[in-house]
Amino acid sequence: MNTSVSSPNKIRVHPQALAWAWAGYGVCAWALAYTALKLYWAAGGRALLATVGLPEATLQDPWFVLIGLWGTIILGVVAVLFGLATVQSWGLFIPRWLLIADAFAACALFTLRAALGFVQDALLISGIISISDAVDRSVIISHLLLWDPFFLLGAIFFGAVAWSLWRGSREAQR
Amino acid sequence: MISLWIIVAILAIVAVEVIGLVIWRLVRRARMNDQHG
Numbered sequence: 001m002n003t004s005v006s007s008p009n010k011i012r013v014h015p016q017a018l019a020w021a022w023a024g025y026g027v028c029a030w031a032l033a034y035t036a037l038k039l040y041w042a043a044g045g046r047a048l049l050a051t052v053g054l055p056e057a058t059l060q061d062p063w064f065v066l067i068g069l070w071g072t073i074i075l076g077v078v079a080v081l082f083g084l085a086t087v088q089s090w091g092l093f094i095p096r097w098l099l100i101a102d103a104f105a106a107c108a109l110f111t112l113r114a115a116l117g118f119v120q121d122a123l124l125i126s127g128i129i130s131i132s133d134a135v136d137r138s139v140i141i142s143h144l145l146l147w148d149p150f151f152l153l154g155a156i157f158f159g160a161v162a163w164s165l166w167r168g169s170r171e172a173q174r
Numbered sequence: 175m176i177s178l179w180i181i182v183a184i185l186a187i188v189a190v191e192v193i194g195l196v197i198w199r200l201v202r203r204a205r206m207n208d209q210h211g
Binding site: 063064067068071072074075078093094095098102109 | 177191
């Protein structure tokens with residue numbers, strides 16, 4: 001959110017910041033969906049777990065439960081707060097450069113995740129890379145149709161937040 | 175296993191950022207209190 005102080009007790013919100021608020025709320029909603037699903041799996045739920053294709057042994061591994069489930073739940077909560085910080089007034093307590101750097105880093109990470117996923121899954125489905133018999137073909141299709149687009153959506157939301165914050169800070173300097 | 179290490183690295187970065195932010199805010203508040211007596 002691009003803001004400027006116009007009087008001691010009044011914060012003026014830049015009109016363009018309001019136009020880009022969808023990006024912050026998008027990050028929030030995206031992270032909320034991800035966190036809720038991980039929380040559901042951590043609580044023992046099994047819906048949609050087949051789309052990931054994790055073997056039961058991995059799900060029982062305490063390191064996976066600690067880092068792969070609870071670690072990502074913590075990161076998900078941080079991402080929800082991050083999304084809100086870009087559109088709520090309390091977010092002004094966080095330096096802009098930190099929010100911009102984090103948003104660009106998250107965008108880069110999720111772009112890489114989505115791109116590698118799309119390429120790998122497309123190569124597997126097309127038969128260019130051979131699939132072993134142990135791998136369920138439906139898992140690769142769900143990755144291609146669900147998880148790769150999901151991470152791409154995250155990259156778009158974080159990228160939009162990074163772009164709007166960066167542009168806002170540049171215009172505030174003028 | 176690689177993805178778990180990536181998550182650990184991101185958690186560490188986030189922890190450093192949050193702790194750094196809290197310390198920075200506390201130091202800034204203390205300095206402002208000093209200036210205003």
